[in-house]
Amino acid sequence: MATRPYSESLERLRAAGLRPTRQRLALARLLYGRGHRHVTAEQLHAEALAATVRISLATVYNSLHQFTEAGMLREVVVDPARRYFDTNVEPHHHFFMATDGVLQDISGKDVSITGLPAVPAGTELQGIDVIVRIRRN
Amino acid sequence: MATRPYSESLERLRAAGLRPTRQRLALARLLYGRGHRHVTAEQLHAEALAATVRISLATVYNSLHQFTEAGMLREVVVDPARRYFDTNVEPHHHFFMATDGVLQDISGKDVSITGLPAVPAGTELQGIDVIVRIRRN
């Protein structure tokens, strides 16, 4: 069965309770078209323009936040200067190459972390992020 | 033997090849006076002013970067809006309470991570950061 990116994106937005506007549909297609992605607002905006989608940077920011709120994206904090958004919302970890700004997934299934203390009293666990920082050699 | 914060800070700066100026001495005393600390530039600047040290925010930023370069501090990336500096330069991990912006150390000794894939070809490991995100409950 061939993928039908248009209706797929449409359903995704409907399920999230977001109006399927031209701009959101275009972004959803760019984001979920093939495989998982890690993007910044600027990158995604440039991609949309390159694909001749007329969209403002403000709308890209708005959409990234709405998608995140809706559980369609999650944010990954690795660089103090840019915010990355990840289409993979399953628990998993990352390689981060600081020089290129490239993120790469590490499956959460295989990784296990032992020896962590219990969370401080009065707090609850929200999530665990493992960032493996690497560089060219 | 009682601690002698003044000469301790002085030696620390000398060892790092940094001139022991009034400002850097004051920051070193605030940072290494007692126990490990995680600070932002704004926080440290406010502390210095509260301690009646006349110092500009620019110098706090400069000093934090110089201390980091000298291995006296390391940066911890947990919040896309602020840069944290850590006086604990041993390999270790963190609890991060996003609402308060408070970081707390997790000893690196006890924690072990298994199941991580090898680093991608052409790259070398720089470090592994584990951030345990928690929230009040």
Place this chain on the structure above:
DNA sequence: AATTATAGTTATAATAATTATAATATATTG
């Protein structure tokens, strides 16, 4: 100690990512 050179500090301006505003446009509902 005085002089000169080097390095550090600071007020201020610039930068860059992100967020807010408010006018305009689009989508949904009846």
Place this chain on the structure above:
DNA sequence: CAATATATTATAATTATTATAACTATAATT
């Protein structure tokens, strides 16, 4: 097709950080 609710956009504002360049302090030299 209205009427209403929601979304988009150009633009301005915000905020943390960094750059600039004049001034000051420290260190080295005489």
